[in-house]
Amino acid sequence: MSVGAPSEETALDVNDLHVSFGNPRRGSLIRAVDGVSFSVRKGEIFGVIGESGSGKSTLGRCLVGLLSPSGGGVLHDGVDPFRFSRRELNRHRRKYQIVSQDPNAAFDPRMTILQSICEPLNIAGEGTRAERREKAFAMLDRVSLSAEMANRYPHEISGGQKQRANIARALMLDPNVIVCDEVVAALDVSIQADMLNLFARLQEQFGLTYVFISHDLRVVSHISDRVAVMYFGKIVEFGPAHAVIETPLHPYTEALRSAEPEINPAAAEARQRIILQGEIPSAIAPPSGCRFHTRCPRVRDICRTQEPQQRQLLPGRHVACHFAEEMLGDREKSGLGHAGGNGADHAASATNALT
């Protein structure tokens, strides 16, 4: 969705990141994020898809420095924020903002919207009072909220308006990166469409880099340039958004895609429905081998014992599944099914769809 082509410079470098909670000696260690690597280019919208318990929110919090990694690391524009002192980190973090799902929880009910939006600048100690106010009004305008909203209290405005104000506040410190954690999940579809348009427009205006976290495949694939699919603390597949969604190379992505209810009756009929059995396993006792093997419809013996390595199958497409090559072969053979073109330029469109 981003308009300017993302540059080659990276805004975020995530290298073998681990985030764990709990106590290993008491056997209650939860590896919420377990060895995740990817990089986000400047000006890119990077989507992270996953169900509850996949570790996507933990990842998001770690990306902006709200949680410290227990292994591996994150580089912000080449700098390791976790080596900073507390004070330096607080300064540095201004450029890395997070917007979370519930706009109701994000505002102090006793502060007006204007006060809440000015707060980041007050804390940072930037500008005079008048300058801060002026900037706040400018930001309200940017997120299409009228100036009269400024003096209202959170309970006096709708959920969609609150989420806009939430974004305005995140923009106050001119961030480089914004992590959006399920920002549209609590909104009605018509409002959700408005918000997605707003995100795209702001990205264009400010040259922002987003990490867009959501459980909603449609939302993520609509807005993102590239997506990563997470399952149980690991990235199982990542690559260009359209390619990953249309021609998944991991059985989990395939199942997610198929579980998404389809509105178009023709597309629904063309699609094979895969209903996964079981639920995400217990976080304390992860399954051996491939973590998806307990629910995978394509499971074989090797999956139970050996963990699949992430590898690049096609330019820019990384998959961690023992049988990804096989799936790729099937896709190529079947001419990519519904995703490909028709007839003559089949082969060409097939390659395009995959990368």
Next chain:
Amino acid sequence: MQQLAETTTAGQDTLLDIQNLTLSLRDQSGWVEVLNNVSLSVKPKEILGVVGESGCGKSMTALSVLRLLPPRDSRLGGKIMFGGQNLVSCSESQMNGIRGRHISMIFQEPMSALDPVFTVGYQIEETLRRHFKLDRREAAERAVAALDSVGIASPRRVATLYPMNLSGGMRQRVMIAMALVCEPRLLIADEPTTALDVTIQAQIMDLLLGLADRTGTAIMFITHNLGLVAQSCHRMVTMYAGQVVEGGPVKDVIAGPRHPYTAGLLHSIPDSNRARGTLPSIAGRVPSLRHMPKGCRFGPRCSYSMQPCELPQNIENEGVADIDRREVRCNRWEELELRGVGA
């Protein structure tokens, strides 16, 4: 049960027939109308989708059918015909014989519908013993069978657990088991999968539709997810600001919506098969209940709005055969050429 079955099948072939239902609720600042002339019907074994955004009145319609509203602070008008009875005028004790037995309901958040201090097995037994003459043992056996029927792997063990011991998907399975244990004729499912992950949602929908099919239960399926409606319902109605604005067979409505609001909802959903870019959205927001527009309630947000829209809009019916009947609350529907999905 027997009596009910006869009256409905002999009388007319609708199971639930809501006619001109109005509902007003009272808060600190007085009475406010929440539902305005809602008419809809569910046939035996049919799955009816009710769609609309938050605040459109879809849950209020469901609560009205089961009369789960505070009696002093709510006023119902119109008729809710079910099994030859008008539920609007039923006594509380008559309602108790209907709730859970002939009409049951599944809520969005199973945790708030299950009692945290009783085991799930006990809660299912309670429903059974309320409606049938069963001793505890028989009821317990049937509760375990019900848990088994919703695909719970070790039903005997799960029956002894408390709601807090279960995951969201498992709780929703328990809710379904409880709702269907008396084999009701109508199940009202209010956003039953909204709080669940998509892969679990797919499991639960599959289960729900399979069980309803087996027991011959009709479903009034309330959701904001048009995809789920497209996938599982026979007919649908769209609600907006306390009114039904469109109704008809799901396939027809999706391929050719007649109300601009239905069309707007259909197009505001990101679709991976469509070119990316700006998503069409519906400008503005739902009007406040106290300040309803005088004419068409959707008028202020409608991109087709013009002079005649300032008059109140009536539901217009079309189609002779009852099954294919479509209805729309828009004076201009014949002139508008609204685009559907997949047509």
